[in-house]
Amino acid sequence: MSQALDHFIEQYPASRPFINWGVTAGSVFLCLLILPARLPGMELAGISPNWLLIWVVAWSVKRTLWQGAIAGLVLGLLQDAMTAPFPTHAISLAIVGAITARLQKQRYVQEDFISVALIVFGMAVVAETITAIQFSFEGGRSLLEIWTYHQFVALSSAILSSLWAPVVYFPLNRWWESMGQSDSI
Amino acid sequence: MFALRRWWDRYGIQATLTSVAIGTALLIRQTHGGVVLETYQWLTRPFLSKPAPPAQSSNPEMLELQERLIELESKNQRLEELLGFAQSAKAKGITAPVIGRSADHWWQQVSLGRGAQDGVETGSVVRSPGGVVGRVTSVTARTSRVLLLSDPTSRVGVMISRSRAMGSMRGNLGNRAVIEFYEKNPDVRRGDVVTTSSLSGRFPSGLPVGRIESVDTAKSPAPEAVIELSAPISALEWAIVYPKLPGETESLPAPAPSDVPAFSPTPEESSTPSPTAP
Secondary structure: HHHHHHHHHOOOOOHHHHHHHHHHHHHHHHHHHHHOOOOOOEEEEEEEHHHHHHHHHHHHOOOOHHHHHHHHHHHHHHHHHHOOOOOOOHHHHHHHHHHHHHHOOOOOOOOOOOHHHHHHHHHHHHHHHHHHHHHHHHHHOOHHHHHHHHHHHHHHHHHHHHHHHHHHHHHHHHHHHHHHOOOOO | OOHHHHHHHHHHHHHHHHHHHHHHHHHHHHHHHHHHHHHHHHHHHHOOOOOOOOOOOOOOHHHHHHHHHHHHHHHHHHHHHHOOOOOOOOOOEEEEEEEEOOOOOOOOOEEEEOOHOOOOOOOOOOEOEEEEEEEEEEEOOOEEEEEOOOOOOOEEEEEEOOOOOOEEEEEEOOOOOEEEEEEOOOOOOOOEEEEEOOOOOOOOOEEEEEEEEEEEEOOOOOOOEEEOOOHHHHOEEEEEOOOOOOOOHOOOOOOOOOOHHOOOHHHHHHHOHHHHHH
């Protein structure tokens, strides 16, 4: 399959960015499709992994701050579409993308699946905290309820997301490496 | 001009792709993820189970209770007809499979596999065997999204069916909800049945919601009670959607004006002592 694809790209070099972007967009669409599903083994007390957060981390690990933030913004808007637009998920995911991109520059983390899982763990907590702050400002829910629920949701989401992170990270990372970092933004 | 040209040569493709990505995301957001949900519904269709047949109760006590309920309901309807506010014919429910749960961790929502094509509308009431489940918030052609009663943002006017004490209920995650009572000293105890009240603008009155689990009368500013929702909200597989009846929205505000004359004598009474004072 990959050989046939390589052959096709060699024959038609112009198609290369289109295939690259097609696969990238397709992977986002797959993450969106799996969001409402609760498959056995992917659920902990009704909470499933935050697939879009894993995608944003996988994307931002080797990219610049702005690329990470914009990817977070786009995926956050998509998650708004799947749930409710207020408070928006774009802020939390954009911040996650930006922080992940900064981490890589300081060379604190080696690039392997354990460190990616660790980054996802931390970022899931960051994202849920930002959402909880947004809910606190919005009103409508009592502060006590929000922050009690936040503890539960941040921990479950962080554990599950970090466990499932390699499933998204590995294929995407392989693909982007094979496409070459230089011509993908 | 030259600087602009040079900028475009360098960043043109990136800028275009970024705007296309943001534009697409905004479009999907505006349509409430219609494309994604439709695809999801199409993909999950082969995996859906058949709706379970209604459980035939073999318990004779249960059968007797059901018969008494039917008898009482028909008697009640006859009395309402005599009084002149009989509801029009009951709406026929649409049975819908639950195809997905909430797409994030903060909202308590489910997606149903029936949509506008099958007659589901925004605002339709969703029930399951056991009681009310929630309300439809957005609809696509073949799917609909339901905000569950257990979501903290969904508020419903409810009533204790034994003592007619009224309050407003908000969701409290999982299978629980909290009622804030309007009165300072409501007549309520553990095990009381809770139904939707006639003051609820979003739900028809008299639908079963749940049972009182615990009462906290010392709570300030209003006494509170925790109720256990009777519908199996966390393990929902099928639900029944009842589109709004045409006359329902008109009939609902009716109780409010009738209450006004009942309170109006009080200012007159309070004004009468004042001339006697001097």
